[in-house]
Each structure stands twice: as structure tokens, then as C-alpha cells.
Amino acid sequence: MIRKYHIVAIPIRIVVNRFGDHDPNGMMYVLKENEDIVKKKVELNPFSTVDLVEPLVIRANVGDTIEILFENQLPFNTGIHIQNAEYDVMTSDGAFVGLNRNTTVQPGKSIIYKWSVDFEGINFFSDLGNPLSSELGSNVHGLFGALFVEPRGSWWTDPVTGKPINSGVFADVHNPLLPSYREFGWFFHDEMEVDDLTGQKPISPHTLQPEATHLINYRSEPMRNRLRLIQEGVVCPDCEGEEVHHDSWVFGDPDTPILRAYVGDPIKIRLVHGGTKETHSFHYHLHQWLFEMNDSDSEIVDVQAISPQNQYTVSPAYGAGSLQGAFGDAIIHCHLYPHFGEGMWGMQRTFNTLQDGSMCYPNGVQIKALQPLPDRPLPPKPTLEKPGFPNFIPGIPGFKAPRPPLGIIGGRKPTEIEKNQFAPNAVPGAVFVNPTTDETPIREFHVVLIQMPIVYNNEGWYDPEGRLYVLAEDEEAVRSGKKKPEPLVIRANAGEAIRFKFTNKLPETIGGNAFQLVTRTYEAGMHVHFVKFDVLVSDGANVGWNYDSSVLSGETIEYQWFADVELKSTFWHDHLFANEHQLHGVFSSINIEPRGSYYLNPYTGEEMNSGTQAMIINPLIPDFREINLFVHDFALLFDKDDKPLNPPPFPSSPDDPGVMAVNYRNEPIQFRLKEPHCDPAYVFSSWVHGDPVTPLLETYNGDPVRVRLIQGAQEESHSFNLHRQRWHRERGDLDSELDQQQHIVIAETFTLEFNMEGEGDFDMLYHFGSVDDIWLGNWGIFRSFGKRVPHLKPLPDREQLPLREKPLPKKTGKVPPLVSQSEFEYPKNAKVRKYDVVALNTKIEYNDYGDHDPFGIVFALEKDVDAILSGKLNPEPLIIRANVGEFVEIKLMNCLKDIDHHNGRHGYPEVPVEAFFPPSNRISMHAQLLVYDVRHSDGATVGFNCDQTIGPGECITYSWYIDQPIGSVNLWDMADIRNHRHHGAFGMLITEPRGSQYLNHKTRKEVETGSQVIISTPLLPEFREFSLLMHDGVRLVDKNGKLIIDPQPLFVIDEEFPDFEDQGSRGFNYRNERFSNRIKKFNEVYKVFSSRVFGDPSTPLFLAYPGDPVVIRFTFPADKPRAHSFAVHGHIFHRSKDDINSSLISVEGQNTVGSNDNFHLLYGAGGLFSKPGDYMYRSGNIRWDIELGLWGIMRVLRNRKNLLAPLKMNKWKQNNTLNYQLDRKNLNSKKFQKKGRVKITSRRSYKRKIIKQNRATSTPKHQNRDEGVQS
Amino acid sequence: MIDDSLISLGNDQPDINAIRQSVVTQEFEDNIGKRAFILIFPYPFMIIGEIIDVMSDYLIIKAEVTNVTELDGEEFRVHIDDIEVFYIEKNLSRPIPDIRNGHHD
């Protein structure tokens, strides 16, 4: 089916809330049929929101062709670039890339784009005619939308009227074979230029400073406006602000999206990141979903990190209200608290009675009709006795929501109307729905929330206002110092109900220092993820028309959670004053363990009620060790002299204040330099400095381990990296990829499960990999013993280990001995692939315009060193390969010359709490994901391991084994994270299929290195391999030797001071193609990617012929915490290369230090239709990556050229390929005409006919197809 | 009556698996010319179409619709033992919806 849409890009004033916050220079896509209406309505309502002003969502069904007539009414070239769809890059890319024709559109002109869609989901589209990062660009102002693709045979209606619709973010989608569902587009959007009613930058009445705005679907409900109403005495005069930010009783409903459904309605939230910069944390209260919607083994999640231009379908299990059928308001928000506070939230409203438009909310606002889904039972009509949510709740508009019935000890009595609504098995904390039965086992805890100073490290860094949950039974021990403060971790088993008494013992205020203004934080609760609960009374929050399920200081409330299934670690925290005090430590976990488990203290062997480390004992599955790691940023610490560490520009500024920690501990590496050499190579060494204060997991070799990884606070992305041990990305899905790194945002939780592999005694580094994290001390050690030690209990089901006789190692203060370099022993007939690698200082030219790193540090093959040093070869990162089943020996030689731009104070790109830290002249090489002995081939000098770094003139050999087809693997130096990595001390190793040869893409001669090669394998098709290392934090100078301070956007001056995480230039393989080198005027921006105008970019130019199998190897070795998206135009690939049930995507988000990925392009180069042309690969972060040069071209050549050898066994002749672009439907019908099957009458005749036909046509099927096309 | 051939050699116990399979096969064979809906675990997962024939334990079905648009119109030979769920439109009051052209009430 062909669907046609006429889309116009228009300038429009976008008002984002009823307070008049607005973008005067908004831009949007709109259907032509709505253009006049929208413009008129906006003209008439300059200070109010207008319904039709929303990101454009159009819909189609799987298998459809979509024809877009696109018209540009903006004063610069724009276009529509779509993801995930098939299209001809020459006519429908919506960009002007390489040697392609220009498919952006001049002002006042139009163009026709054609797309076809083959699978359900989200096809994000946005403008690439003006990809500038600043307010001069189009995307920040809203020029994006999406095509939602529905199952075949679907149609869609308006949820209020039930009438068919052509566009709109919300729709009810119906299908003859599938359940109807409510579809909600949810577009995150950041960095929009939002002014207040008066046209000024909005000011927070709390800080009296300007504030940013974060949006969903062009709407934002920041606290600042609502706070002003409190301060002016309009509403709720005794309230503070944050605790009622989401309270509809006080303010009425927000202008941000409210997703309305009846209990049990199937839901698909189409989650889209239309913004340009931040990686957000999408969290949906009460509901959970499968990470991969189409894989029933997939991990259950309730938080999804999402980077710019990325997308996910969120289809909650059991529909609205989850398993327990809860009704009420479930808030949906970005969990990054500053964003949450600056407006990035909405909610899901689940009704339990029919809404036909005749009812009102308690404040008198009409409840709009909501059409019941046609295949669902009709909800009951509201009655006086049972008016339904929210009208049975005894609140008063203008005042804070009432407290829940039953739960609060000493609280009010329920009203009659409330009682009518009670569940038959109502208990305190599960009043209106209670999924438990009389047989459900019950576990009880009494939790208190307290404040006390917490000391984070031995240097005396401390939080004077540490706040944490503790069990009531431990309160005394924690306060008195007998028990060290750590985030509370409690446990329960699957199938249990967990009942809490929660007592709020916090003081009523916080702050009054360089970090925070004095703020009242007078109430608190326990908001939990994952488990099943009654959202009205046990959400531990104050949302919409729900109750306020928190308590005042000194009060106690009861909650009930039901753990229906085994879960990973389950995050909980306070939801009332999270912005103010979660960063002081208010985060915890309940780990839901397999049924029948009990929990022992690993050091005493006694049963335990809480603790971040435990042995989990189970009669049916192997016992395992468990450690919870909570990573934490915005830790508002002071040093021992009471000096604030990294204070914000003004108190209560959300501008990345404070430091970082793991479980309230950190070990900043600036304090681990030992006089006189102060060599950074030993910062991780326990010989020199003793063990770090961060969590230390101790195991015996072979112990099963589950690491429960959580981010407790507050805004940054983190990247967990562990040396040597590997886990499946999704624990329950053995098809999911093996990982050794995990990106995490606040409120995400992961279970990393592995067996502690290795021999003897060894230490392994875990670290949060960005330079800022490691610098501030987010690293620690996992220690494994070969023999039984007195202090660590063995897991009960493991075989008895022999007792250790030697004493345990202790700090000596001395540099550890170099690892002994005996010959490696290999199995007989083992293939050992050897690489001689040299680490050297060299200038690296990043582009043809003279931008360069004069202090580059690279790994190079020994044979290339002379060419590099003589300037003949501009180095690329070292890219080496080995086949599965092979050993790799790296002989590394250190030729560093001990030079850098500084002698101790690094400066730009900066880290928080900068300090003296001279560059090391030692070097090492660490490999991810491979199998090796940590004691000699880890490439890091960690804990009580020997030294695995080398000094100038020295050599070391590492031996790694390739046991799995992992694909791309990061290699990097571990001798000096601060000074080496961002100068280029990294590389990539790629594991190839057994029997592979690596061939030069032009000559087909065997090669040892290179980013562009042919992989030739006897049993598999030959493929082209394109390798990309994306990196940031680079320190470049221009051709005149002037330092380039990035990010500095084009055509504007000093827009904002960049955070630490954004400082530095970017690169693909030590190259970038900055806009500033190509364009000088704003009106040239649409041409910036054009090779016709500016020549090919300096970034790798990858070449292929149409239909060539292509694998893109991708890693992210360095350096900063900011996460990036990676996009490829016109091609799709599986999110997990090994998992055929994983999503098809064309953008992969959340790439950060340690990310590694493999993109097997479906259908080969040129996509399904094998179209020649230039396909851009790039970052998805418009702010600031693309402008700083993170883009390049994959060129699919039309004709055979000498510069590219063809692949062998590629049966597509070029001519055929070019013709193979016809409509697929034609292709099918032609084939059928050709086949001309005759109606059969009996089985025997059928058989005969088959045989006859086979004789007549002895050619294989695919050849028939070719002929069919040619004829 | 159950076919004698379904009684396995060597003992007089009927081979219950073979009987069950043959009954399913027979059901398709008895309904040649009618529309059927089948779900299988392997690609293309779902087929709606007319039962053309049954050959030993294979169903010949002319696909109206599958999960993969490009395969509409194909004549599939489906191993009947792989069918996990099916419905044959024997009674026109319970039709299998036709989704080929968008909205059908």
C-alpha cells in the first residue's frame, strides 16, 4: 500500500506550558492539512499551549511504501532524514552527503521522498539540512518527528473521539489479529531555547538564577513555575516545592503528556529521543517491560537509557496497571533529577471507571472521554458510591494530596467512599489492589531514614549531611560507627510479599553551604521499582491525583511490595525531595533472589538481614556471591579542611557539582602518587598504597558471582568496566552478547553474572571508565584466591579448598616487581599470532586543515614506526585481528619520550578537582573480553598483582586467547589514564571467524592492520570490515599551534560553559572533519557534508560495491563520561549481533568508554535495494559531535573501480545489482506469472506435476529471479 | 478406525504419537480448499491462506498473508508436525480476518 503525506517544515512559536514558557523560534514538521489551523491557533493563543503543536507522528503499516511531499517554509535548507526505513540514498536521504545529490530543500521549495518499511516500530526522522549544534540549528527548536510502523492490517483512531486520524502523537491502534493497543509517542527533547512569558531566560525562584528547560513532546512542566505559585500564596502555602511538584491536587494536571488508559489496556509507548545532547533515563512507575520487545527471553527493565536520535518501544507487561491491575497515576520521567526538576515528566493515568466526558476531576476540569478499546471489556460506569479514580480520594484542590488510608500509624480513618473502593483483601500499604493471597509468604522490615556525616575516603573527603536508609535494628550501630555506612541492601525471595514499616527520621532542612541553599525536606518515603504494588498508597511519591504516600519527620508508614518473580536488584529511593537529598546517599536496593534462597554474611557465615555483599545459598541452583555496587555522582563532599570539592557556580545549581563515589566511597587517584617519582602507573597498586577504600569483592577461583550494578544518583552517565570476567548482557538470554562493560544511568540496574575464572591468587580492576570517574576514585578491586584463607567463608556447595599456608600480601610502599617473563606454554598445534607493537610519541594529524595533536601517543606495529616518525604515515589507531581459536602474543616495546604539554597540571580538557598529576613514561596494553591470565597479561598493575607496565626502552609480552567470536575489542593503556588515553593510547583487536584471512581492500594482499579490510573465510561469505574507534576528550591545536578549546559552536560566541564531560575534541580513528574548517557562512550549512563542494572528509572513507556484506566494528576507547549515539544512514542491523530476535536498528546509543559493538549491515552495502551512493555514518549527538567532525562516509560504488577489489563469490554482477531496484511487489508478481502453477486435483497428479516442473526448470530459484528482473 | 499401519511393529501398542499426527494431517486433508491460519516457530511464523493439498506430512498452503509481506502469495509446503497452533475456517461465521487491504470490520 502506498501512503502519501504532505509535510511542511514551518517556523512556529512553541509554548511549552500554561505559564507561557516558550521557544519564540520554534520549528516543526506538520501535515499540510493542519498547517493553516496550527498557524491560526498559535496566532490566537500566543501564551498558551496549542494541541496541534506537537512533534509530527505519521503512521504506516509493515510492508507499506510511504511517499512524502516535503515542503520547506523555513529560511534555510531543510530536509527529512529517516532512520530504519529503506530508501534510495540518492533521492530520499534528506541530506546532502558526499557525492550524492542534494536532497535537502531550499526555502519555499519542495521534494518527494520515498520510504518503505518492513518491520514494526519507530522510524525517527529529523532535519539534516541544518545540523548546527547551537540555537542556530533546527533540531534544538523541534524539527523532528517520527513515522510509527504498525503491524500489517492495522488502522488507528483518536482515543477521545474514536475517529480515524492522519497524524498525532497518541492513537489507539487496531488490528484484526492482534489486541488493540494505546500508542503514545513520547519524545524527549533537550537544549531547546525556552524563554519565559516576558521573553527572558527563565529564572528559578529558588536560586534566582537562570535555568534550563527539558521537554517531552514540546511540553515542559518545570518546578520553577509551580514553586512561584506556592511562594505567592496562590496554592498550598505550607508546601516547600519539590514534594508537590507532581501533585495535581495542588496545581491541577501538568501540560506535559498524560497517557490515559483503562486498567489492563495494552500499551505501546514509542520512546524517541529527538534532542541533541543528553543521554536520558526514561522511567515509568509501576510498570516493567521486555528490553527487546520481540524476544521473550529478554531482560525485564523499568528504566531505559536513551541517547540522542535513539528510540525504543516500551510495551509494559500486563498492560496499564501491570499484573496487579493497579489504577491511579504512574509518573513517567527522566530520572536525571535536574531534568526531572526542569520539566521532563508526565504520567500514565489508569482509570477504573468508564470516562465518557461527563465526569470532572476534583478541581472541576472535565475528564475528556476515553474510548474503550473495542476488544476489551467495558469498564464499569462511575456511581455515587464508587465514583472511580480519582474521585474517591478525599483531597482538596489547591492543597497537598491527602495521606493514604490504613498505612500511616496514628493516621486518619478512611471515608465511606474510600472503603467502597477497597480491595477485598486490603491491608495497610496495599489498599486498593493487593496481588497477594493468604498463602503468600511475608517478609517484614522496619526501615528508617537518617542523617549523619559520611566519610568517603582516607583523605577525609566527607559529606556532613549524609542521608541513608538503615534497618531500624542497625540504626544505633551505624550512628555510633560500629557499622560502616553503606547503601542499604535487603533481600527477599521470589513469590514473597515484603511489608515495611518506614520511619522518617530526617531533620526538616538540608543545605546552607556552597552546594545547596537551605531547603526544607520535611517528608520522605520509599519509592520502589519492579515489584508489584498499589500505586495509590505505596508509590512512596506524590503524583497526580494519587495520595501522598510519604510521611513527615517522626512519622511511620506501612508499604507492601509483592515480588512476583525473581528479579535482579531492585532500586528504591525517596521520591519527595530526591533532587535535594538523593545525592547525599538516599538510595537502596532490594534484591529479589530465587525462591528458597537464604543469605549468609561472607565473612562470618551467619544469616544476615542486610548488606551490600552476601553469599546466596539455594538448594537447587549453585550458591553464589553477590555484591551490590551503587555508582553515584553529584556527591556533595568537602575535603578534610571543609573546602567544598568542585562546588557549583552558585548554591543549588544543577551544573555538575561535587564528586563521584561507589557505595559512599571513592579513591581519587591524585592521592595515589608516591614520592619521589609520583608515577601514575602505580595508582591501582596495593603494594604501593594498600587496598582502596572502595568495595572489595573477595572470592575463591571458580565461585559464581552476581554483581548487582545500580546507579543511585544523580545525573551523569557512567560506564562500568571489569577486567577479565565476562557476562551475558541479558542474564536470562544466552543468545545475548558477552559483555565486559555496561553503560548505566541513574535508576538502571543490571545483574552481571559470571564464574570467577583464573588460577592462583589474582586481583582484577573494576572501574567506571571515563577519565572523570577514575580520577575521582570510581574504581576498585575484585580479589580471588586459589586457596582457602581464614577470613573468607567458602560457598557451602563448593568443594573444600586446601588451606593457604603463605601469609596474605601486605602494602610495602614499594613498586611491585615486574611480572616474570618466562616463555608462555601453549597447547600442541596451537596457532599463535604474534604482533610486535611499539608505543611512541608522534604528531597525529586529525584532518587536512592542520588540526593536530602534537603530543599524540600511539600503538603501532614495529614495521610502521619509521614511516610514522618520518612523517610518511599519519598514524591510525592500531587495529589488529586474530581468529577464534588462536592465541595472540603482543610484544610491546616502550619508545615514549616522556613529553607532554604539561609538567604536572594537565588543564584542558579538565577533570573535576584538578590536581598535580604528571604524565607517566610507562606504558601497557590491556585487552577487553579476551581470555588470559590476569597475573601476567592484564596490562594493568592492580592490587597485589605484579607490575605489568613497562618503562622507556623496556619490552613486555602479553598472551591472550580468543575463545569466542566476540568481534571488536578495546585495547588501551592502563599506565596513565589521565595523560595517555586521550592522546591516542588505544587500539582495537577484532576476533574473526576461524580460518579467516585479512586482505587489503584494494590489492587483496594479506595485511596485518588497517581499518578497512576484506575478511575471507572458507565457510562464510567474504565480507568487508570497516573499523571505527569513536573517541572524545582530545586535546588538539590548529595549524598555527593554537590550542583548540572544544566545544565551541560555530557562528555564536560562548553559548555556555561546557561541563567537564563535554570538554575536548572528538574523533573517529584520530580524525575529524569539523564544520568550522569547511563552512564560513550560515547559509552554507546544508552543504557541509558534500564532497562535491568540499571534497571527501578526513574521517575514514569506506568503500564497497552494492550488496557486499559489510560488518562495522565499533569501539569507544576514550575518554569522557558523555554518552554518544552512532548512526548509519540507509542501513539497519541487529542490536545484538548474535541474537536474531533483537531489534533492528540503524542507531546505537549509549556509547561510552569501553563500549564495543559489531554492526552486521542487513542485506549488505546499499541496503535491501543494494543502492549505490554515499551513506553517512556519524554521531547522533547534534550538540556537539557532528559539528566537531564526528561524521564520515561509506561509499557504495556504482561501477567497478581499481581502488577497490571485488569480493569473491559475490554472485551479483554489477549490472544486475543496479537493476535490482524494482518494486518488490512487481518482483513477486512476475515470479508468479513465471511459475504459473496449475490447480491440482489429487495428490498423485500434484507429485507428477512437481517432478515435471522441476525437470523443465532446472535452474535454481534465485537465478529465475534475476531473469525475471531483466526480462 | 485407526489405521493398522499406525500400530508399531514388535508390540501391539498403537504408536500414540503417530496417531495424533495423522489425525491432524487428516484434518487438513479433509479441508482442502478452505482457509487456514497457522502458527509455527520457524520463519515466517504465521501463515494465513488456502489449503491446497496435503502430501504425506506436509501441508501445501497458498499464503494470503504471512508476517513477511514479501512472501504473500507464496505456496508453502509446511511440515505439519511443526504446526503449533491452527484454525481452519470451516464455519464462515468465524472467519479468519483478511488483513491485506487495511481496515476490515
Place this chain on the structure above:
Amino acid sequence: MREPIIPENEVFLEMLGKTILLVTESKQLNILGQTFRPIFSGKVVEVTNGYITLDPAIIKMHNAPFYKFPTPLSFPMEAISVFTEFDPDRRIPLI
């Protein structure tokens, strides 16, 4: 005329007219791109010597656990892994 139900299939015949929960053997099934674990419930309206039929047939999709399929559905006995008498209104964890 229907064949009489052979003794080996009486285990199914006992369910005739009752509502059951039924699970088939594969990891997941897929209708128009919507995948689900093959968990069904409904009333047994037909038992033959090779398959049984549910009507109504409820597919317990994880995001729509009470989805009533528009037609009855039949299940070859050889593909059935598990069945039990079951209240079709019961809410059970599916993932």
C-alpha cells in the same frame, strides 16, 4: 462421524467443556511481528485424537494477557507441553 477418543487421549477428553491453561513447546510465537510466549487459556470445545480446540482462545501476550483471538484455535496434541484446568480470569506472571 468423529472417531471415538482412544484411551491414550482421555487425559484431554477430561478437559472437554472446561477452561484450561495451555502451553505449547516453542520458545515464542509471532503474529504480525508481535511475539509472545505460547501461553493460552480458554474453554476446550473440541477434543479429537490429534488436537484440541479452545473457544474462546485467549493468547496470554505479555503486554495483553487477556487478548481474545478472533477465531477459535486448535492445538496439535504433539505440540502441547503443559495444560491444566484454569480460571481464565486469573492473573499470572508471564515474563
